[in-house]
Amino acid sequence: MTDLTHMTLAEARDALVAKKISARELTSAHIGAVEAARALNAFIVETPEQALAMADAADQRLGNGTHGPLEGIPLGIKDLYCTKDVQTTAGSHILEGFVPTYESTVTSQLWRDGAVMLGKLNLDEFAMGSSNETSHFGAVKSPWRRAGSNAALVPGGSSGGSAAAVAAHLCLGATATDTGGSIRQPAAFTGTVGIKPTYGRCSRWGIVAFASSLDQAGPIARNVRDSAILMRSMAGFDPKDSTSVDRPVPNYEEAIGQSIKGKTIGIPKEYRVDGMSPEIEALWQQGIAWLRDAGAKIVDISLPNTRHALPAYYIVAPAEASSNLARYDGVRYGLREQGRDIVEMYEKTRAAGFGKEVRRRIMIGTYVLSAGYYDAYYLRAQKIRTLIKRDFENAYAAGVDAILTPATPSAAFGIGEKVSADPIEMYLNDVFTVTVNMAGLPGIAVPAGLSSEGLPLGLQLIGRPFDEEGLFSMASVIEQSAPKTSLPQNWWA
Amino acid sequence: MTLHDTSLDIRAMDPKKLIAGATGNWEIICGLEVHAQVTSKSKLFSGASTAFGAEPNSHVSLVDAAMPGMLPVINGECVAQAVRTGLGLNAQINHRSTFDRKNYFYPDLPQGYQISQFKSPIVGEGEVIVDVTAAEQIIVRIERLHLEQDAGKSLHDQSPNLSFVDLNRSGVALMEIVSKPDIRSAEEARAYVTKLRTIMRYLGTCDGNMEEGSLRADVNVSVRRPGEPLGTRCEIKNVNSIRFIGQAIEVEARRQIEILEDGGKIDQETRLFDPGRGETRAMRSKEEAHDYRYFPDPDLLPLEFDDAFVEGLRAGLPELPDMKKARFMRDYGLASYDAGVLVAERESADYFEAVADGHDAKTAANWVINELFGRLNKEGKTIATSPVKAEQLGAIVEMISSSEISGKIAKDLFEIVWTEGGDPRQIVADRGMTQVTDSGAIEAAVNAIIEANPDKVAQAIAKPTMLGWFVGQVMKQTGGKANPQAVNDLLKAKLGI
Numbered sequence: 007m008t009d010l011t012h013m014t015l016a017e018a019r020d021a022l023v024a025k026k027i028s029a030r031e032l033t034s035a036h037i038g039a040v041e042a043a044r045a046l047n048a049f050i051v052e053t054p055e056q057a058l059a060m061a062d063a064a065d066q067r068l069g070n071g072t073h074g075p076l077e078g079i080p081l082g083i084k085d086l087y088c089t090k091d092v093q094t095t096a097g098s099h100i101l102e103g104f105v106p107t108y109e110s111t112v113t114s115q116l117w118r119d120g121a122v123m124l125g126k127l128n129l130d131e132f133a134m135g136s137s138n139e140t141s142h143f144g145a146v147k148s149p150w151r152r153a154g155s156n157a158a159l160v161p162g163g164s165s166g167g168s169a170a171a172v173a174a175h176l177c178l179g180a181t182a183t184d185t186g187g188s189i190r191q192p193a194a195f196t197g198t199v200g201i202k203p204t205y206g207r208c209s210r211w212g213i214v215a216f217a218s219s220l221d222q223a224g225p226i227a228r229n230v231r232d233s234a235i236l237m238r239s240m241a242g243f244d245p246k247d248s249t250s251v252d253r254p255v256p257n258y259e260e261a262i263g264q265s266i267k268g269k270t271i272g273i274p275k276e277y278r279v280d281g282m283s284p285e286i287e288a289l290w291q292q293g294i295a296w297l298r299d300a301g302a303k304i305v306d307i308s309l310p311n312t313r314h315a316l317p318a319y320y321i322v323a324p325a326e327a328s329s330n331l332a333r334y335d336g337v338r339y340g341l342r343e344q345g346r347d348i349v350e351m352y353e354k355t356r357a358a359g360f361g362k363e364v365r366r367r368i369m370i371g372t373y374v375l376s377a378g379y380y381d382a383y384y385l386r387a388q389k390i391r392t393l394i395k396r397d398f399e400n401a402y403a404a405g406v407d408a409i410l411t412p413a414t415p416s417a418a419f420g421i422g423e424k425v426s427a428d429p430i431e432m433y434l435n436d437v438f439t440v441t442v443n444m445a446g447l448p449g450i451a452v453p454a455g456l457s458s459e460g461l462p463l464g465l466q467l468i469g470r471p472f473d474e475e476g477l478f479s480m481a482s483v484i485e486q487s488a489p490k491t492s493l494p495q496n497w498w499a
Numbered sequence: 500m501t502l503h504d505t506s507l508d509i510r511a512m513d514p515k516k517l518i519a520g521a522t523g524n525w526e527i528i529c530g531l532e533v534h535a536q537v538t539s540k541s542k543l544f545s546g547a548s549t550a551f552g553a554e555p556n557s558h559v560s561l562v563d564a565a566m567p568g569m570l571p572v573i574n575g576e577c578v579a580q581a582v583r584t585g586l587g588l589n590a591q592i593n594h595r596s597t598f599d600r601k602n603y604f605y606p607d608l609p610q611g612y613q614i615s616q617f618k619s620p621i622v623g624e625g626e627v628i629v630d631v632t633a634a635e636q637i638i639v640r641i642e643r644l645h646l647e648q649d650a651g652k653s654l655h656d657q658s659p660n661l662s663f664v665d666l667n668r669s670g671v672a673l674m675e676i677v678s679k680p681d682i683r684s685a686e687e688a689r690a691y692v693t694k695l696r697t698i699m700r701y702l703g704t705c706d707g708n709m710e711e712g713s714l715r716a717d718v719n720v721s722v723r724r725p726g727e728p729l730g731t732r733c734e735i736k737n738v739n740s741i742r743f744i745g746q747a748i749e750v751e752a753r754r755q756i757e758i759l760e761d762g763g764k765i766d767q768e769t770r771l772f773d774p775g776r777g778e779t780r781a782m783r784s785k786e787e788a789h790d791y792r793y794f795p796d797p798d799l800l801p802l803e804f805d806d807a808f809v810e811g812l813r814a815g816l817p818e819l820p821d822m823k824k825a826r827f828m829r830d831y832g833l834a835s836y837d838a839g840v841l842v843a844e845r846e847s848a849d850y851f852e853a854v855a856d857g858h859d860a861k862t863a864a865n866w867v868i869n870e871l872f873g874r875l876n877k878e879g880k881t882i883a884t885s886p887v888k889a890e891q892l893g894a895i896v897e898m899i900s901s902s903e904i905s906g907k908i909a910k911d912l913f914e915i916v917w918t919e920g921g922d923p924r925q926i927v928a929d930r931g932m933t934q935v936t937d938s939g940a941i942e943a944a945v946n947a948i949i950e951a952n953p954d955k956v957a958q959a960i961a962k963p964t965m966l967g968w969f970v971g972q973v974m975k976q977t978g979g980k981a982n983p984q985a986v987n988d989l990l991k992a993k994l995g996i
Contacts, residue, residue, distance in 0.1 A: 088568045101567065108561060110568060212568040219797035247570050248799050326797055329600050332611020333565040337664065348662075352604055375602070375792035384794060 010035035015079055015178040015232035016259075022068055022078045029068065029078025033061035033122050036080040039176045040124055042499035043149075048161075048171040050085050050143045051093050052125040060122040067120060076239055077120030082171045082180040085126040086133055087113050087223075088212040092123075096214040097131040097141040097164075100334045100341045100359025110212025111244045112181060112223045119239040124177050127167030131361045132331065133188055133216045136435040137424065138166025140363040145421050148196055149174035149498065153460035156497075159418045162192030162435075168226045169196040174498065179227040179236045183213060185220045186319055187439025190451035193226050194413035194464030197453045197491055199233045199481065200226040204472045205446035206251035209244030215330040217323040218249075220443040230452060230482045234258035237474060253472065261475035262482045267301030269480065272406035276312035277438060279415065286412045286463065289454050293410055293465045296487035297480065307406060309397040312441055314390045319440040320433060321374050321387035327364075328371025334359060366429065395445040402470050408480055411438050413451040413464035438466060448474050452481040454488045462491060509681070510637075512725045516683040520756045525722045527752045528729055529688055530642075530680035531744070533695055534673045535705040536649070536713040537580045543648050543672035544571030544614065551711045555654075555665035563670040565609035570798050573598075577672040578802065580704040581621050581646050582812050584674055587698045587819055588641050590625025592809050596645075598799045602792040606664050607651035615675075617793045620645035621802065627678075627698070628821055631690045633836040639691050640679040649673050668712075674705065680719065680729070685745035692716060692741050693843075697820050701845050715739045718772075720751045722759065730755070731765040735772050735779055747772035751779045823848055831860035840868055846882040847872075853889030859900040866896055870913055891916050894923040907979045908932050931980075938985060944976045945969075945989050956994060963996045 010032050013021065021027045037054045057080060064078035088094045088106040095101045109117070117123070130140040137160035138146040148161040148170055161170040165182035169192035172180050182189040184202035193200025201224045208223035215221060225236035238259065243252040273294060278287070298304050336342035336355030343354035360368070374383035401409065415437060424432050442449035448471070451464040465484060469477040508528075517524040542549060545562035562569045585592050599617035622644035629637050651669035655662050676695065682688050696707035696714060707714050716739075721732035733755070735747045750772070755765050770779040818826070820842045827838035827848075841864060842848045850871075855863035871892065875885055895912055898904045904912060904927060912932060916923055927933055948969060949956055959965035966987070973986045 088566075094567065096567070104567070106566070106568075108566070210568075211570050214567045215798075217797075246572060248572050249797075325794060329602050329612055329792070329794070332602060332604065333567070333609060335604060335606075335611060337606050338564055338609060339566070348606060372792065375794050377790045377792075380792075380794070 011039045011175040013178070014229055015227060015235055018079060018178055019076070019235070022064075023073065025068065029061040029064035029122065030058065032078060033057050033080045033124075036124055036177055039174070039499075040171075043171075043174055043176050045498040046147045046149060046170050046174060046176075047144050048128055048146050048167045048174070048176060049082070049125045050095060050097070050128050050167070053092055053123055054125075056092070057122050057124050060117070064120050064122060074118065074120035075235070076116060078122060079120070079178050080122045080124050081116060081236075082124050082127045082168060082177040083113055084129055084165055084168050084181050084183060086129055086183050086214045086216075087181055088214065089113055089123070089126065092126060094126065094214070095143070096133070097129045097143060098334075098359065098361070098364065099142040100355070101214075102142065102341065104340050106212075108212060111209035111246065112213065112240045114212075115239050115242060116181070121239070127165075127171055127180055129167055130164035130188075131364050132214065132327070133164040133183055133185055133221075134327070134363050134367055135163040136187070136191055136432055137419070137421070138163040138170075138192070139421065139425055140361055141166075142361060146170050147421065147498070148418055149496075150196060150418060150461055151495075151497065155459075158421045159461070160195065160421050162195035162414075162418060164188040165192050165200070165226060169193055169198055169200070172196070172198045172226050172228055174496075175493070179225055179232055181223060181240065182226045183216075183221055183223050184439075184443065185216050185222075185323060186443050187436040189224045189226060190413050190439050190449055190464070190466055191435055193451040194453070194466075195418040195462065197462030197464075198226050198228055199230050199450065199452050199485070200224065201233050201237060201450040201474065201477065202442065202448065203237065203241060203474050204251075204448045205443075206249055207241050207448070207472065207474070209242070209247040209250045211244055211246040215326075217326040218330060219326060220319075220323055222443070230478055230485050231259060231262045233450075234262055234478045241474075251472075256475055258475055258478050261478040264475075264479040265301065266297065266480050266483055269302045269407045269476070270405050271297050271302045271304050271480070272307035272401050272409040273304060274307050274309040274312065274401075274409055274411060276309050277411045279437060282412070282415055285417075285457055286415060289463050289465065290410070290412050293454055293484055296484055297410065299487070300483045302480070305406065307401045307404070307409070309394075309401065309409075309441070311390060311393040311397050315394055315441040315444055316433060316437055318387040318390040318394070319436070319444060320370070321383050322391060322444070324367040324371035325375050325384050325387075326371070328368045328375065331360075331364070331368060363429070391444045394441055398441075398445045398447060398468070407470065408473075408476055409468040411466045411468065413438060413466040417457040417459065417461035417463055442466075442468050447471060448477055450477045450481045452484050453491065454484055456489075456491055508729060510683065513683065517725060518752065518756070520760050522760050524725060525752070525756050526725050527683055527685075527748065528680050528721045528723065528732075529682040529748055530719045531678045531682065531688060531691065532717040532719070533676045533678075533692060534715045534717070535584075535676060535695070535699055535707070537577050537646075537672035537674055538704055538706055539574060539576045539580060539672055541574055541576075542670040543574055543577050543646060545670050547670065549671050553667055555663070555667060557667065559666040559669065563609065563666055565611070571614060571796075573799065573802060574672065577646060578621070578804070579812055580672075581644060581674055582804075582809060583702045583816060584676075584699060584704045585622030585625065585644055586809075586813055586816060587702045587704070588622070588625035588627060588644065588676070590641055590644065591623035593619065593621055593623055594804055594806070594809070595619065596621040596802045598646075598796045598802070599793045600796045603789050605650065605653075606662065607653045607666070607669065609651070609666065609669060613648050613650065614796055614799070615647035616645035618795075619801075627691065627694055629687065629690045629694045630839050631687050633839075637681070637687060639681045639687075642677040642679050644674055644676045647673050647675055685748040688718070688748055689741050689745045692744055694820075697843055701817055701819055703817075709740050712739065716744055718744055718747050718751075720748055720755070721765070722752050722755045730759075731767050733765065733768055733770050733779070735770050736782060738772050743772060743774050746774065746777065747779060750777055754779060817845070827851075831855060831864065833860065833864050837864050837868060840872075844882065850882050850885075850889050854893045854896060856893060858893055858896045862899055863893070863896045866892060866913075870910070874917065886917050886920065887913065891923055898923065898927060902982055903927065903933055905979060905981070905983060907974075911979075933980065938989070941973070941977070941981050941985050941989055944973050944981065945986065945993055948972045948976065949993060959994055960996060966990055966994070966996065969994070
C-alpha cells in the first residue's frame with residue numbers, strides 16, 4: 007500500500023487542487039491497491055484503463071482550472087448502478103454480461119464533478135442480503151479480522167464490496183445503496199461512515215431496483231467529511247425519477263464542525279432489544295455521553311411501533327421486489343435458458359439466473375400480494391409503515407432533532423456462520439436500520455469503537471427529513487470523540 | 500374489471516329487445532370496457548413516439564423496454580386528455596388518483612407488469628346519451644375511466660420456429676372506459692361505441708381509428724329470463740371493430756341461451772371472438788385466471804391536480820355532439836335525426852354549418868346528408884377529401900332557395916362541380932342553366948304543348964292527375980330550366996283544373 011491510498015478524500019482533493027499530486031498518480035496508486043486486494047473479492051469488474059483515462063482528463067481540468075469538486079478522486083461503484091459500457095450485474099447471474107447503454111443519474115453526477123471510476127463493487131444479489139454472501143460472484147471478505155484469528159469475516163451487506171473497498175483503502179469512497187440498512191450495516195461492520203439520505207434526495211434512475219419505495223443511494227467513506235463531500239455530488243433532483251425531490255443541495259461539508267449545542271437527541275427505549283450484547287449497550291451509552299458533552303440535550307423517547315418494523319419490512323420489500331424483478335425474463339437482455347415454450351424459458355431462465363435468497367424473496371413477495379392474502383399482509387404492512395412514520399413525526403414534533411441508536415446488534419460475523427441458519431437470524435441484522443427506510447428518513451452510521459474482539463462497532467443517528475446536515479455535524483462529534491481505531495492489518499496484499 | 504357486481508340493474512325490461520329462444524324469451528345484459536388510445540405525441544410514461552406504422556422496435560425508449568433501473572414519468576398531456584374525455588362523458592373528475600401495477604408475464608410486456616389505475620381511477624362515474632335509432636335514445640352510465648399502458652405486440656408469423664416482439668406500442672397510453680351493464684342489444688352496443696368514438700374525436704383525445712387498433716373493446720355478455728337476476732357473464736376480449744362488437748354479442752348471447760335451455764350452466768370465463776367462423780371460444784377458464792397481484796406502483800407518486808387545471812381544460816373544450824345537435828335543432832330547425840347525422844363527425848357538422856351559412860338550413864342539411872354523403876360514401880371519400888367544398892355547395896343551395904335553378908338542374912350542377920370543379924354561379928351563367936321564371940317564356944311552351952295535344956287536354960280535364968304529363972313535357976321543352984311551380988300554376992289556369 008502506498009502513501010497516496012492513505013489520504014482521506016478531502017486531503018487528496020486539496021492536494022490535487024494544490025498540484026502536490028496528480029490524478030494519474032493518485033489513481034495509479036489505487037489501481038495498484040485494487041489489484042493487490044483481489045483476495046477480498048470486493049470488485050466484480052476492475053476498470054483500470056478507464057480510470058487512467060478519466061484521471062488524465064481530470065489532470066487536464068485541474069491544469070486549466072475547470073475542475074469540479076471531485077476532480078481526480080478515485081471511487082468504487084456498487085454494481086447496482088448502471089454504468090455506460092461497463093458490465094452491470096446487480097451481483098446476479100441473470101444480468102451477467104449485461105452492459106448498459108446508459109449511465110445512472112448519480113454516477114453521471116460524480117463524473118460531472120470529476121470523479122474517477124476504479125470499477126464495479128461486489129454486493130449481495132440484487133442488494134438482498136446483510137453479509138454479501140448472496141452475490142453470484144462470491145462473498146466479499148472484510149479487511150477486518152477478530153484479534154488473534156484468521157477467520158474470514160463478512161463486511162456486511164448488501165454494500166459489502168463498497169464497505170470493504172473503502173475500509174481497505176482501495177478507493178477514497180464508494181457509492182452504495184440502502185433499502186433496509188445496506189449502507190449503514192456494512193459501514194458499521196467495517197469501521198467506515200455510511201449515510202442513507204432522505205428518500206427522494208438522490209435519484210434512483212439507473213440504479214437496479216430492489217424495493218422502489220425504500221431504495222436510496224448514498225456514499226460510504228472513511229470519515230464524516232469525506233461522506234459529506236460525496237453526498238453533495240450524489241444528491242439532487244432528477245426529473246427522470248418521479249419520487250426524487252426538488253430542493254437545493256446544501257454544501258454538506260460546511261456542516262462538519264458546526265456546534266451541536268442545544269440540539270436535542272432522542273434515545274428510543276424500544277431499541278434496547280432482547281439479547282443485545284452489553285458491548286453494544288455500553289457503546290450506546292458512550293455515544294450519549296459524547297453528544298451530551300458536546301452540549302446536546304439528551305431525552306428519552308418512545309417509538310412504540312419499532313417492534314413491528316422488521317416483519318413489515320420483510321413484507322413490503324419482497325412485495326416490491328417480486329414485481330421489480332419480473333423484467334428479468336430472458337426475453338430482452340441478460341441470461342436466457344432455452345425452453346420448449348415461453349413458460350419453460352421463463353422458468354429455466356429465472357431458476358438458473360436467481361440465487362436462493364432472491365428466489366425466496368420473490369416467493370414471499372408474490373405470496374403477500376396474492377388474492378386473498380393482500381389485505382392480511384401487504385395492506386397491514388403498509389399500515390404499520392404509516393404508524394412507524396408517525397412515531398418519528400411525533401418525536402420530531404416534540405422537539406427532537408435527531409435520534410441515536412446502535413447501528414447493528416453485533417459486530418461482524420464470520421463468513422458462512424449464518425448462511426445455514428434460519429434466514430430470520432440474518433434479517434435481524436437490520437433491526438435498527440429498517441425503520442429508517444420505512445419512514446423515508448436520513449440515517450448515518452459512524453464508527454464509535456471496537457468490540458472486545460477488536461472489531462468495529464458503529465452508532466446510528468436518525469435525522470429529520472432532509473436534515474442530512476444535522477446528521478453530518480452530530481456524526482462528526484462522535485467521530486471526534488471516539489478513540490482512533492487502527493487500520494486493519496493488511497493481510498490481503 | 501368486474502361488472503354486474505352491484506345493484507346495477509336499472510333499466511326497465513323492454514319487450515322489443517328480447518330475443519327468442521326455443522323455450523321463451525331472453526334478455527341480453529351487456530357492459531363494455533373500451534380501450535381507447537390516447538392521442539398524444541409520446542407515450543404514457545416515456546418520451547418515445549406513438550406514431551403508427553413505424554419499423555418494428557423503432558419507437559422504444561429504455562423505459563419501454565424495461566431496462567434495469569428505468570423509471571416511469573407521467574406524460575402530462577395524457578393526463579389532460581383523460582380529463583378532457585372525462586368531461587366529455589359528463590363524469591366525475593378525481594383530483595387524486597393512483598397508479599397500480601398489474602403483474603403478469605408475457606413477452607410483449609417488458610416490465611412484467613402493466614401500469615394501470617386499479618383502485619383510484621382518474622375519472623369516476625358519468626353518462627353517455629346514445630341514439631340507438633331515429634326514434635330511440637338510451638343512457639349508458641359510465642363506471643370509470645382510467646389510464647394504463649398498452650403492451651407491445653408478439654409476432655408469430657415471421658419465422659417457423661421463433662416468435663418476435665415489437666415494442667412500438669409498448670407503453671402507449673390507453674384510456675379504459677368501463678360502462679355499467681346498461682346495454683341490452685348488439686345494436687345498442689354498436690350505437691354506444693359509435694357515440695363514444697364521436698365524443699372522443701370531437702375532443703381530439705382518441706382518433707378512434709379501429710384499423711390501427713386505436714379503439715378496442717372487451718365485451719361482457721350475460722343473458723337472463725326477463726325479470727330474473729343477472730346471469731353469469733363471459734368476457735369477450737379485444738374485439739376490434741364496431742361491427743364485430745355487435746356480432747360478438749349476438750353470437751355469445753345465442754351460445755349462452757342454447758346452453759341454458761339445454762339445462763346447462765354458464766362458466767364465467769374469458770372468450771375470444773372469431774369473426775371468420777362467427778363464434779366465440781374459451782381463452783382461459785376461471786381456474787387458470789391470472790392473479791394480477793395489483794399493488795400501488797412505488798415508482799409513481801399519486802396523480803394530483805387542482806380545480807384550476809380541470810377548469811382550464813373545460814374552458815378549452817369544443818362544443819360536444821349533444822350540445823351541437825341541440826343547437827342544430829334549435830337554431831336551424833333541423834329534425835333530430837338529421838341533426839344527429841350531421842353531428843356524428845365534427846367535420847360534417849362544420850361542413851354543414853359552412854354550407855348553411857346565410858342560406859336555407861333545411862335545404863343545406865338535405866343536400867349535405869343526401870347528395871354529398873351519398874356521393875362520398877359511394878366513392879369512398881370523406882368530408883376532408885370531398886371535391887365539392889362547402890362554399891361551392893353553399894352557392895348551389897343559395898341558387899335553389901332563390902329559385903335561380905331547379906332541383907333537377909341543381910343535381911346536374913352538383914355533378915359538374917364534383918367532376919370538374921369551378922364556381923357554381925359561373926357554371927350556371929356560362930352554360931345557361933338558370934331556371935326560367937319568366938312567365939312569357941313558360942307560357943309560350945305551355946301553349947305549344949296544349950295546342951299540340953288536344954286529346955291529352957281532354958283527358959286531363961276529365962282526370963286532373965294527368966297534369967303531371969303536361970308538366971313533364973314543358974320541363975322537357977325548356978331543358979329542365981322552367982320553374983316547376985310556375986309551370987304547374989300556369990297549366991292549371993290554362994286547363995281550368
